[in-house]
Amino acid sequence: MLRTRRILAFLVAAALFVPAATAQPVPAIPKPKPSAEGTGSATDNPEGNAPRARPGEADDPAAPDGTAAPAAAPAGPEAPPGNGPEPRPSDPAREEPTPGGGEPNGSSQAPAEGAGEPPAIDQAESDCRWRLKALGVAFEPLPAIDDGPDCRIPAPISVSELDAGLKLEPAATLSCPAAEALATWAKEVVVPAAREAFGTEPSEIVQASSYVCRTQNGEPGAKMSEHAAGNAVDILAIAVEGHGTIGLADPGAVVSDSAEGEAIAGFRARIRSQACAFFATVLGPGSDEAHATHLHLDIREREAGARICQ
Structure with a gap:
């Protein structure tokens, strides 16, 4: 009986031991750790290779955070050889006008002829006007003057300034050669005579007569005056800055507001005597009664270039 109990106890113990020995606990499958880049597990890419680049991304560098850099914008059409727009052609160099190149006021065409309009001019007249411009003379072309067979100026001009800051008052109607002689003398x-005598500049030359259709000294039957051809001018006075208006007549004869003294006498004598280098006729106070109040200057042509300087 006792033996039977021991056998049963052994069998029970064996039955309990066998399941404990054979049943092994199944270990828990560890969860995958995040990848170093934080972009997914290895199971997302069975081959262990980096994901295939999309077309156009093969050469993209990796971004600092390990992700692929965004695709570059598609390149535009290839520029033709010689990048950049073609340069615009530069403006042609402006040429300075030269004598003989048309009107000295910049126009390449002579004014059309017609009533009240300046006439076309020849080469000699054109060259003369260019010289006036070079001297600094301010002038305007005028319509041709024809007051009869003895009173004509084919191409007259109105002169208002003989040099910058040196006015001719009032404006004188002259031929171009007479205007050139007057401007050169001034x-x-x-x-320079005003600078030496007064230490300052002349500002105005006052003229009493330019073109006038008349005979010499206005005498009936006399030769025609050079005034009738626009080749003469009568100078009455010269205004000098700081010294008033200096008359060219004998002291006290006509023009007032003149300072008296040796400076004025020397100034008058110099501008009169040296005028003979530019004019064919120079007459003034002391020459005759007709020229007692002014200086007459003209460019009359005489045989052998004779001059009258009185």
Whole structure:
């Protein structure tokens, strides 16, 4: 009986031991750790290779955070050889006008002929006007003057300034050669004489007569005056800055507001005597009664270039 109990107890113990020995606990499958880049597990890419790049991304560098850099914008059409727009052609160099190149006021065409309009001019007249411009003379072309067979100026001009800052008052109607002689005398004689005598500049030359259709001295039956051809001008006075208006007549004869003294006498004598280098006729106070109040200057042509300087 006792033996039977021991056998049963052994069998029970064996039955309990066998399941404990054979049943092994199944370990829990560890969860995959996040990848170093934080972009997914290895199971997302069975081959262990990086994901295939999309077309156009093969050369993209990796971004600093390990992700693929965004695709570059598609390149535009290839530029033709010689990048950049073609340069615009530069403006042609402006040429300075030269004598003989048309009107000195910049126009390449002579004014059309017609009533009240300046006439076409020849080469000699054109060259003369260019010289006036070079001297600094301010002038305007005028319509041709024809007051009869003895009173004509084919191409007259109105002169209002003989040099910058040196006015001719009132404006004088002259031929171009007479205007050139007057402007050259003013520039080379009057201006330096005023500087030497008064230490300042002349500002205005006052004229009493330019073109006038008349005979010499207005006498009936006399030769025609050079005034009738626009080749003469009568100078009455010269205004000098700081010294008033200096008359060219004998002291006290006509023009007032003149300072008296040796400076004025020397100034008058110099501008009169040196005028003979530019004019064919120079008459003034002391020559005759007709010229007692002014200086008469003209460019009359005489045989052998004879001049009258009185």
